[in-house]
Amino acid sequence: MPSAAALRLEIERTLEHRFPAALTPAPKTIYEVAPTGVAPVDALLEGGLPVGAISEVTGLESSGRTSLTLAFLAKRTEAGQVCAWVDAGDAFDPESAAASGVGLKQLLWVRCRNENGLGWAKLWTRLDQALRATDLLLQAGGFAAIVLDLGDMEPAHAMRIPLATWFRFRQAADRTRCSLVVLGKTAYAQSSAAVVLDSAPFWPESVGGTVWRGCKFEARRGRQRVTPQLATARKLPASAWTANVAWDTERRA
């Protein structure tokens, strides 16, 4: 009587030319993750955003995507790592970054120029500049996180980025152990993105109707192709988190 293991081996050998390892589950890639600094989102992502992969944080204006990304960068710079922000729309606010705890000395900010700028700059649109800059930074290596900020870019334009570009970014991020975070109104990287996090609109909080204290956001997992551990409990579908405004120094859970 053949044992179960021998039987399985025999079946797999028979079907080898059609299905490689038919009865053996495909090994899952376990990615290293880096915490975002927002506990509910870390719980949702089972640890944080993946290292060496593309993560997309999507949502419309005031959906908390920028606040979440800055919180992630703050955790990375706190550990002494170097980050970059490729700003296609020139919308980055250094004061907000500093208030979020981002070490500005460890942040390289690339501000894409408007095509109405100097004559020679007309050759490149902001999107082209952002993609070229991201490519260069990924190739240079050494950056723990690179944020490609397409938050103000119309999806009709950003959707034209070829899939080959995202594939190349994914390969470069994997090789240099860099977390490439793409901020956008919708997901652009498609199958190259390891994680897509949809940020939902917010509910403002105020004190006495005169002072604005902060907002509540909802983060929903759109896609998660990587897993930080093999066996997981049931995944959370979404989580809510709160961000204070810069002048509200009271610490809240």
Place this chain on the structure above:
Amino acid sequence: MSSELYACVHAAEFPAQALLRLRTDLQTVPVAVLDGPAAQETVCSLNRHAVRRGAVLGMTRLEAEGIRGLQLLFRSSEVENAAHAVFLECAAKFSPRIEEASHGTACALVLDIAGTELLFGPPEKLAARLRDEMATAGFRISIATSGNFHAARIKAPATRGIAIIPAGEEARALEKLPIASLALTEEHKETFALWGIRTLGELAALPEVELVKRLGAAASDWRVLAHGSARHTFQPIEPEFALKEFYDFETPVEQIDSLLFIGARMIDCLVARAVGRALSLASLTVDMELDGGQSHHLAIHPAVPSMDRKFLLKLLQLEMGAHPPLAAVVSLTLTAEAGHSSKMQLGLFAPQTPEPSRLDVTLARLKAIVGEDRVGTPVLEDTHRPGSFRMEGFVVNAKPSAQEAGHPRMALRRVRPSHPIQVALGTMKPVAFRDGDSRFEIAAAYGPWRTSGCWWSQDGWDTEEWDAMASSANGEAFGCLLVQDRLRNEWRLEAFYD
């Protein structure tokens, strides 16, 4: 046995060698160098290819132009000075005691190499290494070594390659050299020619007393020189270490590629000289003299001193691409500052950071894409003016941030430049605003937050900020920052909360 030992390094036709050193494309073509006032130029130096074509020293420009394929260049004292510094620098790698022995258009140095056997081996090996070193720097030289200073000095110009004169063999080594090897006047040369004395060996064989009686006391010195036994008090010079290369173009150059062709060779020479002293290049300054009298200045500062030629050339290329000269370039000067090579101890658990030299090239490329002032680190200004910051150059800083990543904060997304909007006011609060053709209703507005400053200067500000919860006609809600400029009495959309 004498303990003295000298090596004479002789570079013939130095004006031509100095010009061709950086022009590898001209090293295989006949070249003659012209000198003298305008319209009276004569050939003062030429290379061996030009000699084969029939060019001779002293030819007029018209005669030289008649030789087919002969390239004519103009003598440049700056180029020769720069080449001489390099020549001296190369020689100084073998001995700190050097005496200048140049004459005419030749450049010659005599090195005191006594006691260098342990470092460089016997004189044959030292001479071979010295020749290779000079060849790397772009010089064709001949070398003679001898225990007698003057024997080495006189033998070197008459030698092709390397001549080693053993101790006691000086007279024999010099006997076949022409009498013109000595610095004689034309009158004395004629006298010796009448006597039938053509070589140093024949001069050395003449009786000293009779010779002095006929030609004076100087004749005794010539005889001793010809015999290879003249005494000499060594007078060493102090070579000044300056990393500088200069090239004077014969015609103004407009193409950056052509400039880089010469620049690459200059960087090679600068790096080779710095490496010879166990140094690296900490900065590189490029000065270009432009057609029309203007000048163009560029400076390259790598993050760490480097001796990587390709890396420095890439930085030079990117810098020239970002700041091209506004007119054709007449002359190019590269000056480098030496620095010590950085050796960094890497830690197994240290966070990954970009490699400094690679980051320099990346930053230069980024600046070429988005602009010089749009890449760097944001630094907040010490002011209450909203949104005030400046950009500084990015330097890798692997120290952990002093700031702690605390509770997440609401971030702003700036609108640059801010949009002028039309705001409808209710009871002292904005209730709606119009941005172009779009109208937005304001559900809640928090404020006003007033700031003002610099009222004593032109760039003063006096603003009133409102945090507004707005919604568009299709129901999309967002938070934004509206600002009323009280000095100009206008409303602007400054930022979105995100």
